[in-house]
Amino acid sequence: MPVEPLSLKEIEDRLAELPGWAVDDDRLTRSYRLGSHFAATAMVIHIAQVQDELDHHSDLTLGYNTVSLSVNTHSAGGKVTELDFGLAQRVEELAQAHGAH
Numbered sequence: 001m002p003v004e005p006l007s008l009k010e011i012e013d014r015l016a017e018l019p020g021w022a023v024d025d026d027r028l029t030r031s032y033r034l035g036s037h038f039a040a041t042a043m044v045i046h047i048a049q050v051q052d053e054l055d056h057h058s059d060l061t062l063g064y065n066t067v068s069l070s071v072n073t074h075s076a077g078g079k080v081t082e083l084d085f086g087l088a089q090r091v092e093e094l095a096q097a098h099g100a101h
């Protein structure tokens with residue numbers, strides 16, 4: 001089933017429920033800070049597991065004590081969709097367990 005791009009209003013409503021996330025240039029993004037580089041690496045592995053489970057994959061960047069995500073939906077022409085917010089919600093849940101903020 002094709003997934004439709006969200007309207008600006010739909011994006012704003014969803015962003016209001018997800019502090020720390022932003023949409024810029026048709027990409028849903030967030031960066032997290034962790035207590036160590038190893039902790040950040042562990043979080044990347046956990047995100048990769050969830051992304052394979054959802055079959056939806058962000059551009060995922062591991063930095064020094066940081067993890068950054070940037071995602072849109074390729075099959076919707078590179079627009080932001082419900083699938084991107086679904087991934088963001090799952091990442092928010094696991095971020096808490098990793099002590100990311």
Ligand SMILES: C[C@H](O)[C@H](O)[C@H]1CNC2=NC(N)=NC(=O)C2=N1
Binds near residue numbers: 055071073075076
């Ligand atoms: C074949 C596979 O289901 C698709 O390529 C999936 C994989 N991961 C994906 N990730 C993202 N971000 N957008 C997609 O459209 C997408 N499609």
